[in-house]
Amino acid sequence: xxxxxxxxxxxxxxxxxxxxxxxxxxxxPHFGAAWHPYAxxxxxxxxxxxxxxxxxxxxxxxxxxxxxxEESILFSAVLGTVVLLRQTGDERRVAPEPAEVPAVLRRxxxxxxxxxxxxxxxxxxxxxxxxxxxxxxxxVVATSLHLLYISADYLALERIRxxxxxxxxDGIGEAAYVVLGAAGLLAGSAFLxxxxxxxxxxTMASGGxxxxxxxxxxxEVASAVVVLLARFLAQALEIEEEDEDxxxxxx
Numbered sequence: 381x382x383x384x385x386x387x388x389x390x391x392x393x394x395x396x397x398x399x400x401x402x403x404x405x406x407x408x409p410h411f412g413a414a415w416h417p418y419a420x421x422x423x424x425x426x427x428x429x430x431x432x433x434x435x436x437x438x439x440x441x442x443x444x445x446x447x448x449x450e451e452s453i454l455f456s457a458v459l460g461t462v463v464l465l466r467q468t469g470d471e472r473r474v475a476p477e478p479a480e481v482p483a484v485l486r487r488x489x490x491x492x493x494x495x496x497x498x499x500x501x502x503x504x505x506x507x508x509x510x511x512x513x514x515x516x517x518x519x520v521v522a523t524s525l526h527l528l529y530i531s532a533d534y535l536a537l538e539r540i541r542x543x544x545x546x547x548x549x550d551g552i553g554e555a556a557y558v559v560l561g562a563a564g565l566l567a568g569s570a571f572l573x574x575x576x577x578x579x580x581x582x583t584m585a586s587g588g589x590x591x592x593x594x595x596x597x598x599x600e601v602a603s604a605v606v607v608l609l610a611r612f613l614a615q616a617l618e619i620e621e622e623d624e625d626x627x628x629x630x631x
Contacts, residue, residue, distance in 0.1 A: 430578035431587040432509045439513065440593045444572035447593075448557055450515075451600055455554045458604045462547070465611040467619060476617045479533035489531020496524035504598035508587035514594040518601025525606060534617055543610045546603040553600025560592055 409415045426437035439447045467473065500520030507513030529537040564573035572589075579586035 427581070428578075429574055429588060429590070430581045431590050432582045433507060433511065433513070435511070436507050436513050436587070436590055436594065440572075440590045441574050444561070444593065447597070448561065448572070451554060451557060451597055454604050455550065455600065458547075458550055458607050461608055461611050465615055471619050471621055473614075473618045474620050476534050478535060481532060485531050489527050493524055493527045493531075496527060497521060500524055500598075500602070504594055505584075505591070507594035507598075508590040509582060509584070514597025514599075515601055517594075518598040518603075519605060521598070521602040522605035522609070526609060529613075534613065537613075541606060541610060543607060546606045546610070549599055550603035550607060553596050553598075553603060556596035556599070557593060560589055560596065564589075 422434055422438050422442065425442060426432070426434040429437055429441050431437035431441065500517045500523070502517070503512035503520055504514055504517030507517065525541060526537065528540060561572035564575045565571055567573070567575040569575045572593075574588040574590065576588040576592075578588045584591075
């Protein structure tokens with residue numbers, strides 16, 4: 381496509397987007413108005429589904445299919461990273477030297493790793509009750525494991541991070557979300573419908589399928605972040621080109 385034709389296509393697309401955006405803005409309520417149709421419906425739906433955290437209700441009750449798309453984007457990113465950063469024939473792995481870490485930093489890591497891990501699991505498990513959920517808690521869980529890299533060394537991180545298991549857990553988390561969605565069809569409802577008993581409001585046994593979907597997302601996100609960082613750390617610290625002494629960092 382010629383550069384001039386590309387600019388014409390771009391201009392047409394921008395013009396169409398601007399027209400649609402302007403038309404949508406004309407239908408918005410005035411700033412500071414008391415009429416909030418989406419917020420009112422979201423809160424009402426959360427109460428009906430016995431989900432105290434309205435954001436989780438929106439994510440998994442009202443737009444669960446969109447949430448599946450967001451989770452799938454991360455899953456695809458991990459898959460692409462695994463393929464692109466795999467070891468090639470002209471590269472070799474060299475174990476990095478143990479790092480010298482100050483004693484105070486080691487003590488800090490030993491204390492904060494289990495605390496951070498517990499917080500991440502808490503955020504995932506209570507996603508239907510309080511701010512948080514699978515996405516946020518999954519990142520915290522993955523971060524807790526990498527505190528060992530900061531407070532000890534890369535070799536210590538490798539001992540608690542078998543990448544193959546996390547790759548499998550990433551796929552299981554993604555598949556679990558889809559299976560829960562299909563279970564709604566088997567229950568005679570819609571895909572990703574909240575078909576389980578909603579339980580008692582503001583208790584752990586509430587929200588129907590929301591806690592299960594949160595757990596699936598938490599597993600997928602935590603595993604995905606671990607695998608992503610594992611691949612990038614391996615490129616930076618382990619993999620060298622055959623004919624060079626210095627590690628080759630590939631982007």
